[in-house]
Amino acid sequence: MTQTAMPFLFLRGGTSRGPYFRRADLPEDLDTLAEVLIAVVGSGHPLNIDGIGGGAAVTTKVAMLSTSDDDWADVDYFFAQVSVEDRLVDFKPTCGNILSGVGPAAIEMGLIQPQGDETEVKIRAVNTGARVVARIQTPGGELTYEGDAAIAGVPGTAAPIALNFMGVVGSSTGAFLPTGNLRDEIDGVEVTCMDVAMPIVIARATEFGLTGYESAAELDANTDFFARFEAIRIEAGKRMGMGDVTKSVTPKFGILAPARDGGTIATRYFMPWNTHPSMAVTGSQCLASCALTPGTVADGLLNRPNECPANVVLEHPSGTIEVLVDYDNRDGFELKSAGLLRTARKLAEGHVFIPSRIWKG
Template sequence: MTQHAIPYVFMRGGTSRGPYFNRADLPEDLDQLAEVLLAVIGSGHKLNIDGIGGGAAVTTKVAMLSRATDNWADVDYFFAQVSVEDRLVDFKPTCGNILSGVGPAALEMGLVEPSGDVTEIKIHAVNTGARVVAKVQTPGGQLDYSGQTEIAGVPGTSAPVALNFMGVVGSSTGAFLPTGNLRDTIDGIEVTCMDVAMPLVIARAADFGLTGYETAEELDANRDFFARMEAIRIKAGAAMGMGDVSKSVTPKFGLLAPAKDGGTIATRYFMPWNTHPTMAVTGAQCLASCALTPGTVSDGLLERPSTGPAEVILEHASGNIDVLVDFSNDDGFTLMSAGLVRTARKLADGHVYVPAEVWMK
C-alpha cells in the first residue's frame, strides 16, 4: 500500500471550495494533520498540481466536521487554511464561506439528520468559538441544492443557506477593538483594528492613493501597495496582541471607500497576500460592523443608520454582499448578531489519497 485513502466530500461553500472531512478520519496531532492537508491540497506548487487545490487561496481551504462536544451545537467545524505555494497550514482563522457548506456536508456525512423542509443546524466554529445557526433546504426530508438564490462570484443559482452568526465579537483577540482604540495611526495611515468574526485591519482606500474601486487584478499588480499594507498589517497584528503575524493569514486587511453602485459602502478585502476575488463571510461581518461604528475610519464614507437591525450592502470586487446586522448604539456600538444568505453545492465525494509515508509521519 503506497497511499492512504481518506473519505471526503468535495464542496463549494459560498465563493470558496475545498474538501470536507470527518475529523475522526484524520490525525489528531496537528503537526501530522498539517502534513496530510499539505499533501491533499498539493501546496508547494502554484497550480497545486499534485493535489486537489485550485491554485488560489479560496480553493485551498479545508473543513473538518465532527459531532458537537458542547450542549448547544449539533456539529463542530474545524477549519484550516492551506497556502498555495508556501507549504503553510494556518489553524487560527475560520472561514464563513466554507462554513456555508458545513450544514449540507454534515447531512451528507450523516452527522445530522434532516428535519422537515428546512433543517436548522447549530454549528460551533472550533477555531474561534463562534456559534452559527445554518438553515439548509431539505424539502420532504431530502437535501436539495437546487434553487433560485444567486450570490456574486458564483455562476448560476442554488438553494439558499441562511447563516446567523452569534458570539463573534472578539472571536480571536477577546476584544471588539483589540488595541483599545477606534483608530490607530501606523506608518502614517489611519486604521481601525477590529475583531468581529475575523480580526481585521481596516483603512480608507484614499489614504493609499487608491479609489477603492480597483479590480482584484489591478490591486494584485500593485506590489508597492501590498508592501505598504503588509508592513502595516504586521505592526497592527502586534498591537492587537496577536504576536508575530508575518506567517499567519490573520489579521486580514480591508479597504473602504464611498459606495458607487447603490450599496452602503465600497470594500476590498485581502487574504492577506492577495486580493479576495469577492468577499469573505467573516470579513463581511467585520467590515459591516466597522461601517456602523461611529469614530472608525468609516466616518464620512456612508450615511450610517443609528439603530438596528440594519442591512449593510458591501460592494466588493465582484458585486455585492448583504449583511443583516442587529446592533445597539445605546452605550457605544454593540453587535448582537449578523446574518447572511449564501449557497453551497456538492461537487464530488469518495476518497482522496495521500502518500503512505505522509500519513505515517
C-alpha cells in the first residue's frame, strides 16, 4: 500500500472545523505526528489542495481524543493548530471552538456513553491543562445535532452545547498578568498582556489608527498594521516568559473599541497572522476578563457590569459572542469560571489517507 488510512470524524465545532481522531490512531512521536497532520490538512498550499484543510486558520485545526487518566476528566483533548501555508504545527495552544465538538465526537467514538436527555462530559485540554464541562444534548439517550441554538458566524441553528471553563487563569504562562503589570508599553503602544484560557496581547484599536469596527478582510489587507503588531507581539511574548514566539501562534493579539451595536465592548482577534472571522472561544474569555478588570487598556471603553456573574457581550466581525463570567474583584480580578454556548455538527466520517512514506501506521 502506498497510502496509510486513518479513521476520523470531520466536525464543525463552533466557528471552526477539522478532523477529530482517536489519539491512539496517530503516531506518539510529536515530530512524526506533525508531519502526519501537515499531510492530512495539506499545509503548504494556500488552498490546502492536497489535504482536507479549508485554506484558513479556522479550518486547519485538529482534535485528538482519548479516555483520560485524570481523576477528574472523562476525555483528554489534544489540539493541534496546523498552518495553512508554512508547513508548521503548533501544539502549544488549545481551541475552544474545536473543543465544542469534543463531547459529540467522544460519544460518536464510543469514548462516552450518553446519559439520559443531557450528557455531561468532563474534558481536560491536554495542551494547557484547562478543565471544561460540556453538556451535550442526548434526548432519549441518542446524540442529536438538531436544535434551536444559533451562534454568530454559523448559518442556521443546531443543538446547544454548554461549555463551562474552569481553572483557565494562567493556562499557558502560570499567571493572570504574565508581565506582572496591568499595562505595558511596547514600541510606544500601551498593551495589557493577559493569560486567561489563551495568552493575548491586547491594545486599543485607536493606538493603530483603527476604529476597531473594521471587517476581517479590511484588517487582513492592512499589512502595515500586521507588521507593527507582530513586532509588539514578539516582544510581549518574551516579557510574558514565553520565549521566542516568532513561529508560535501564541500569544494571540486583540484590539478593543467601544461597543456600537448594543454589546459590552467591540473586539477584533488575530490568530495571529490573520484576522479571526468571528471570535475564538478561548480568546473571548481572555478579552472578557480584560474588559472586566480595572486598570487595563479596556478602561474608558465600557461601563463595567456590576453584577456577578456578569454577561459580557463581545462584538466581533460576524456578530456577537456572550461570555458568562463568574469572578471576584474584591482583591484584584479573580476569574472563577467562564461559560459559553456553542454548537457543533458532524460533517463526515471515514478514513483520511496520507502517503505511507510519511508514516506507515
